Amino acid sequence: MSTSxxxxxxxxxxxxLKIHQNSCLSHLGISRFCSRRRRSSTIxxxxxxxxQRTTDQQQLNLSVLRFTLGIPGLDESYLPRWIGYAFGAxxxxxxxxxxxxxxxxxxxxxxxxxxxxxGFSIALPYLGKFLKGATSLDQTTLPEGAEQIFVxxxxxxxxxxxxxAWGTYILLRNTNTTSMLISIxxxxxxxxxxxxxxxxxxxxxxxxxxxxxxxxxxSDLKDTLYFPQREDSELWEMLPKGTCSLLIQPVLQAPKQxxxxxxxxxxxxxxxSTTSYAYSNKDRAWIGAVANKFRDSRR
Amino acid sequence: xxxxxxxxxxxxxxKRLFSRRxxxxxxxxxxxxxLEGGYRGPKPKKEWVxxxxxxxxxxxxxxxxxxxxxxxxxxxxxxxxxxxxxVADASSSQSRADLLTLGLAVTNILAGLVxxxxxxxxxxxxxxxxxxxxxxxxxxxxxxxxxxxxxWESLSVVTCCRSLVIVYDGRCIFQIGFAAAxxxxxxxxxxxxxxxxxxGSLYQGVIKSGSQSYLANLSLYPxxxxxxxxxxxxxxxxxxxxxxxxxxxxxxxxxxxxTSSDQAWITLIGEKLDATLTKVDNPTLAVQDRx
Numbered sequence: 001m002s003t004s005x006x007x008x009x010x011x012x013x014x015x016x017l018k019i020h021q022n023s024c025l026s027h028l029g030i031s032r033f034c035s036r037r038r039r040s041s042t043i044x045x046x047x048x049x050x051x052q053r054t055t056d057q058q059q060l061n062l063s064v065l066r067f068t069l070g071i072p073g074l075d076e077s078y079l080p081r082w083i084g085y086a087f088g089a090x091x092x093x094x095x096x097x098x099x100x101x102x103x104x105x106x107x108x109x110x111x112x113x114x115x116x117x118x119g120f121s122i123a124l125p126y127l128g129k130f131l132k133g134a135t136s137l138d139q140t141t142l143p144e145g146a147e148q149i150f151v152x153x154x155x156x157x158x159x160x161x162x163x164x165a166w167g168t169y170i171l172l173r174n175t176n177t178t179s180m181l182i183s184i185x186x187x188x189x190x191x192x193x194x195x196x197x198x199x200x201x202x203x204x205x206x207x208x209x210x211x212x213x214x215x216x217x218x219s220d221l222k223d224t225l226y227f228p229q230r231e232d233s234e235l236w237e238m239l240p241k242g243t244c245s246l247l248i249q250p251v252l253q254a255p256k257q258x259x260x261x262x263x264x265x266x267x268x269x270x271x272x273s274t275t276s277y278a279y280s281n282k283d284r285a286w287i288g289a290v291a292n293k294f295r296d297s298r299r
Numbered sequence: 300x301x302x303x304x305x306x307x308x309x310x311x312x313x314k315r316l317f318s319r320r321x322x323x324x325x326x327x328x329x330x331x332x333x334l335e336g337g338y339r340g341p342k343p344k345k346e347w348v349x350x351x352x353x354x355x356x357x358x359x360x361x362x363x364x365x366x367x368x369x370x371x372x373x374x375x376x377x378x379x380x381x382x383x384x385x386v387a388d389a390s391s392s393q394s395r396a397d398l399l400t401l402g403l404a405v406t407n408i409l410a411g412l413v414x415x416x417x418x419x420x421x422x423x424x425x426x427x428x429x430x431x432x433x434x435x436x437x438x439x440x441x442x443x444x445x446x447x448x449x450x451w452e453s454l455s456v457v458t459c460c461r462s463l464v465i466v467y468d469g470r471c472i473f474q475i476g477f478a479a480a481x482x483x484x485x486x487x488x489x490x491x492x493x494x495x496x497x498x499g500s501l502y503q504g505v506i507k508s509g510s511q512s513y514l515a516n517l518s519l520y521p522x523x524x525x526x527x528x529x530x531x532x533x534x535x536x537x538x539x540x541x542x543x544x545x546x547x548x549x550x551x552x553x554x555x556x557x558t559s560s561d562q563a564w565i566t567l568i569g570e571k572l573d574a575t576l577t578k579v580d581n582p583t584l585a586v587q588d589r590x
Contacts, residue, residue: 080410087399094399099392106381107393110374114400117370121403124363124410130352131359133419159442170567174560216340225343233341286564289453
């Protein structure tokens with residue numbers, strides 16, 4: 001099924017916010033990465049000087065230099081991975097094709113070292129994702145076979161309807177979310193890309209979601225659950241294909257003066273995205289703040 | 300004017316609830332204490348690599364440099380130990396393998412240097428000098444007040460915001476958080492002169508452009524004098540227009556403390572406040588203290 005990007009204008013899924021915040025960074029345009037020993041020493045020198053200078057400047061962008069090939073649209077932070085693949089392949093080629101005689105132990109040692117380095121280089125972008133200040137540059141893709149829906153329970157007050165509409169809109173727009181669901185007491189609001197089965201019509205979509213929620217017992221959740229990567233479980237079956245991360249944020253009642261140990265849950269907010277590690281700490285803090293808006297909401 | 304009014308402490312309960320949840324936000328989540336009739340779904344598994352890298356940020360950043368440097372030395376050592384001259388030509392198979400390994404080592408070193416150079420600078424928090432207060436226009440309906448309190452709670456817990464002032468329709472309807480202490484002996488916080496603020500260039504500029512203004516380092520801006528109600532050592536300020544009739548002044552305690560994602564969220568919250576406040580007809584009278 002086609003995943004066209006012509007979305008309902010009411011829901012401008014704003015992916016641009018999360019993408020490429022490096023546009024404000026200053027680039028040192030190195031024209032070609034052809035590093036061997038001589039060139040690399042020049043690059044090292046230039047980089048040290050620049051980092052000294054810019055730590056003294058007061059500027060909004062934090063990053064100093066990015067190692068760039070100057071090609072727009074190419075993500076240079078994945079360069080070590082490509083180099084790892086390329087050089088690892090060349091090493092293997094050299095081993096099998098390169099020499100006429102059997103390889104010496106020295107060469108085998110050298111190749112083993114080279115291959116492990118290649119493996120480490122390939123893993124480098126993955127490690128870099130978890131460093132402080134790392135921005136995720138993955139584009140959010142739309143899930144396959146899912147259609148965009150927006151349904152809400154009807155028998156609730158207008159204020160709650162507005163709040164739910166606003167809450168879903170703001171979360172879809174400002175985070176990497178492609179599908180979301182809010183359930184507060186008896187009210188349910190579903191928005192985004194879901195694949196409801198064919199036989200379920202729009203009118204009964206809400207009942208279908210209700211049944212799913214009851215089966216898993218999501219309404220009784222007390223802790224925030226964050227699944228940054230896809231796992232195989234029943235919970236993931238209800239989500240559209242291609243969903244990689246999932247965040248479930250319970251909405252807890254404000255503790256009263258004479259509160260007991262356990263807090264009562266009023267509902268939960270479920271967010272799903274097609275990129276893995278979609279929700280950073282900051283994102284989750286804001287999602288918690290928006291979920292608190294639905295605390296103590298009356299029918 | 301407020302007669303004999305004392306400073307009202309901020310209700311700490313919501314903040315405590317929030318900050319408890321905020322600090323217990325690891326990537327993995329401990330099992331829910333709920334038993335029968337509770338949640339029956341899966342729990343997320345622990346992420347070892349992600350946790351290690353986040354906790355040891357500095358070590359992780361210099362790791363590629365050490366790995367690359369060690370491999371460089373290992374290649375040279377290998378050559379000397381096996382008695383081959385360290386000559387860089389691509390003639391023999393051994394040389395080619397060595398060159399490729401050296402290339403990978405250099406890539407790692409450069410990647411490590413890039414990571415070190417893009418380390419975010421840690422900026423210290425400057426505690427605002429002033430008094431805490433909470434003032435709300437007494438003629439606001441309950442739903443507006445609860446929404447304003449929710450905005451304050453969200454901002455103060457998630458961002459570095461320590462002061463919040465909302466001016467709407469020609470009067471200050473909400474002032475909460477830290478405020479500058481007035482110079483008199485009554486120990487009160489400085490009240491917001493809405494008219495003076497609205498005639499100033501900051502307000503005019505923001506309303507005219509209709510978009511948010513972020514003063515990342517307040518001490519550099521001459522417009523600081525138009526915000527006398529904020530603590531004098533407020534580090535960063537965001538001015539968010541609320542429709543055409545109002546402005547929200549959000550003061551933070553760190554230079555450049557508001558990230559771009561914070562700015563985006565604050566813009567959307569400003570639009571929500573506009574929608575809510577237009578439903579209120581005619582807030583009258585000045586701001587009064589609320590207990």
